[in-house]
Amino acid sequence: MNAPSLALVVVVVALVAVGVYLLLERSLTRVIIGLVLTGNGVNLLLLVAGGKAGGPPLTGQTPPEDMSDPLPQAMVLTAIVITLGMTAFLLAMAYRSWQLTGHDEVQDDLEDRRVARRAALDRAAYEDVDAGTEPESLDEAAAEVHDETGDVGGRS
């Protein structure tokens, strides 16, 4: 008797599917809308996991056995507000991206592309002056090194 109502499950499926579809977009605005939709879908999923519908969890108004599960509700409540904060942050990023580049599309990471390009050319990810393979004789290396020795005494 604990099985969920099919209507809710359908809504969850639809919201998550559409949300993920939008999440995989490049336009940051669409990504944010996808995030909001997915968030709504997952919030419903949490509620569904808590069991079937019931009366509001208010002591005195609903008998405890008829209450809907309050725990997922508390979790979802915080999740909703966090989604607001996250949406706002991403929107600020979209705005900043628009300020800097004139659009809000998520570009490929330049550094990653550079590393991949260099790897394709069989070169190290970065040039390290200390990591050369050219042989250097120990004597030459030793001659270069000299300590900052002091005034060990008077001149002889």
Place this chain on the structure above:
Amino acid sequence: MLLLLGLHGIAALVAPVVMRWAGRRGFWILALVPGSALVWAIANASSIAHGRIPTSHLAWVPDVGLVVDLRVDTLSWLMVMLVGGVGAAVLVYSSVYFKSGASGLGRFAATLVAFAGSMLGLVTSDNLLLLYVFWELTTVTSYLLIGHYADRKTSRRAAMQAIIVTTAGGLAMLVGIVLLGSAADSYRLSQVLADPPSGAAATTAVVLLLVGAVTKSALVPFHFWLPAAMAAPTPVSAYLHAAAMVKAGVYLVARFAPVYSHLTVWQVTVLGIGGATLLVGGYRALRQYDLKLVLAFGTVSQLGLLVMLVGHGTREAALAGVALLGAHAMFKSALFLSVGVVDAATGTRDLRRLHRVGRALPGTALAAGLAAASMAGVPPFAGYVAKEAAIEALRHDATWSGRVVLVAVLVGSVLTVAYGLRFWWGAFGAKRVLPGQTPATDVGPAAAAEHPRADVTHRPSALLVGPALVLATLGLVTGLAPTLGDHLLSPYAAGLPGEGAHLVLWAGPVGALITAAVLAGGAWLFRQRTPVERWQGHRPWPLDVDLVYRRSMRRLDGLAADVTGATQRGSLPLYLGTVLVVMVVGAGWALATGTALPGLDAIRWWDSPGQAIAGALAVVAAILAARSRRRLKAVVLAGISGFGVALLFLLHGAPDLGLTQVLVETITLVVFVLVLRRLPPYFSVRPLAASRWVRMAVGLAVGLTVGVLALVMPLARTASPVSVAFPAEAYEFGGGKNVVNVTLVDIRAWDTMGEISVLLVAATGVASLIFLRRRSGDLDRSGAVRERTVWRVDADAMAPLRASARARWEASVRAGGPARIHSEWLSGAGSLHPQRRSVIMEIATRLLFHTMVVVAIYLLFSGHNAPGGGFVAGLVVGIALAVRYLAGGRYELGDAAPVHPGLLLGSGLFLSAGVGLLALLFGQQVLESTIVQVDLPVLGHVKLVTSLFFDIGVFGVVVGLVLDLLRSLGAEIDRHVDAELDDRSGGDQEAPTDAAGAR
């Protein structure tokens, strides 16, 4: 002992201060620290020799078996003597070796003392994990000291090489330690040794431990890092790379030899590698021109000999080994310190450029001579006593391995004598034919220019020569009193099988003959030095391990780049897609194999018909939002979908959720619109149709997986939910009837605390993205504004109408009419561009704002018993502020909330946390509620729960968040727009219409 360790730690921390305060003399103060370890060791020498072993114990993380167990038996005692004694000598030496203004002396001194402490911990630790920690600490300090001159490529390279090689071995050793510890069921060293585990796991562990020892003690094939490490300042070479750190590997071998030397793999590894190292090091020492390099290869060679002796597994060899361990520390550090003197006095260490230095530096030459004699095994020095004991021990070992080892030791001793002589002659002797050159070229001017003769330009102070002389003399004194060494060291050897072993000066005629032969052979080899050098020069070393190392490092870089290039494509959709597909596969697999769908009869279509309608609204709006090409439309549709979800919440019996969802959707919509006004109205056209299908497929797959999850999850519950007891608990302990709200502010208050912290971070993030430089600028207040320029428009169609109305008004003022009609309440709206003002909006705001605030306060205080609470109340106030902003612009917002959002956020969080902590003062747990019931005159019976203040904190954070969003995404972006318009119009070209006479 713990005190000593703590002393080292503190000294390392304060060393930079000491050095800044006392200059070079600071080294004297710091020398007291390792000196105290030496004094401690001397004071305890007798009792340790008699078997009274000092131990100390400090529980560090006892739950995971990590305790500081220290134990000083004979072997550890010897190492403490070396670490403390040589450490003190080197620090005193450093006080005159470096010039007073030398760079980084504070760091150098701190690292050196830290090393001394780590080494002390390493050799006294009785816990394998602790030993590993100290082991790696010495590696790190060694790295820092080798790389002391970080501006030199050679130093950086040598440091890097040393740390990579030794940490690689250290990691292997850690695996070995864990294997051994789990096999023995104890990480306590003395316990493991008392009852050593056997079997394949233990054998593997021993091999891995040996890998650690081999890398640390620079044995073949990892010997290459030690000569390169000569890039370190000479005192470091004398201490770390001759006396102390490189002995760690020897120490480890000596530690485990009594219980594991019978293993074949041990014998092959230790004796094979030790012998090879002994010969390779001695051979290569014969061709170096840099004095430190001669000594470095000599050290490599001697380390091989030491490992062979202590790892041989007989009592005699072990006693000889530990005796040589002590002798080597004395003579090798004395030799390095002498090189430092020569270097400081002449400015070079190249033996081709030094001539008759011994005359100018007699004290140094004497010290180096004594030390070299000890190294070569000349009677009656300590080196001789040890080597004599070794040869005696090996001579009586009739096994084939004993024979091979004996031959290796004899050949190695000959080489040692030869390079010892070559070193002393090279540093101090007179040269007719400069080595490395044929006599013919020697007289030519070119050769002289290439290696110009260096003369002694500075005379060293006594403090510079003293440490070397003391150490070298000690080598003579201990050699003259072999019974003392015998007495102190034989307890260690007693743990090994074998006959009674002794250290003596006269070991019989055969021993004397062998010694004489070795000395003679070495002297002959020294005489033949020029041919030997030429011969070595013509035959380059067949396998340059250093080059192998560098090439493999390069390959590793290449591999890393390949892996990065293959996995990090830099595309966000690709990463997200990967994550989601993994989720589908993982969760789908678990669902398909481990669960069953509920039967059709168990499924209800809906809980109520309204659910279907609200659900359809949410789904249709979401799909339309995804299809929309217009940004605003997509956002509005997503908002409608969100309202549908809010309805579903309400129908599910979650009024708090429904309320929150509606409010959040509203604010989200406002925030979206605020940002979207700056973005292009349409999404860019993306022609990649194929990728769209892929995205749809991924979306559908994820959606269906989640759907199956939703069907399966409610049935998968086996235990009764934790929340069954919530209603009763909420009323009894939390003092509230709204179970969700009590859950938030009391039962699961920690979650809420974390969540409002996230909100604070998000708000700060938004502000920092928009404000870029500072957010705490002046607030926009309407009193300061003169112009009606907010949200101005380019073309104002109504301007002529307004102009005529204005003319009429001015005429009436001139005629004596009222100059000002009334003082507006929404005065900030006066700053708006006239066309942006909306009478309906302003009137609505006037009606609504206060009502909303009052409702919010009601929700806040009643939230404990009825739907509402801090989140909902905060959101309502947020919407009220948004309405004010939309009606009156940014100046109105400043009037409505004349406070910085950061202040609200911070004080909100502070209040929540503070209330939570306050409970501690009353002996309760953090965030526990207290119920106070009072009867007040007007309000009647009041039941006050302390978690209300927590909720007020939440309220503050939420209001702060929304205010921050309005300030950043609203007001600040307005300012950006204005600045752009000003730039475009050039400021004065066309003053905004109606700007001049706003009032």
